């Protein structure tokens with residue numbers, strides 16, 4: 001596991017990338033790294049990590065059913081870093097019934113108790 005490529009497509013190994021965050025050894029210090037680690041959490045089925053990295057005001061009642069999607073790869077399109085708020089645009093690919101499909105999102109992240117957390121999707125790039 002630690003030596004295979006990281007699911008977030010960073011080009012690093014899982015052990016040198018998102019596994020550090022998913023295991024709790026470290027916490028991502030940018031919203032983009034957090035977003036990547038959350039994608040890896042969806043791939044590896046890590047519900048506790050998804051809850052921990054979701055803003056408590058917007059975190060849904062997650063269950064194992066939310067992890068049914070077979071995610072295949074991730075592309076970060078662009079990101080904008082702020083002091084208390086950051087935005088990351090990405091395309092996440094998954095296996096659909098007739099081949100690969102894509103989910104496009106512009107995500108809002110906020111600093112909450114000194115840590116980046118996912119808030120919600122935005123309609124458009126601000």
Ligand SMILES: [Zn+2]
Nearest residue numbers: 006008017018
């Ligand atoms: Zn990664």
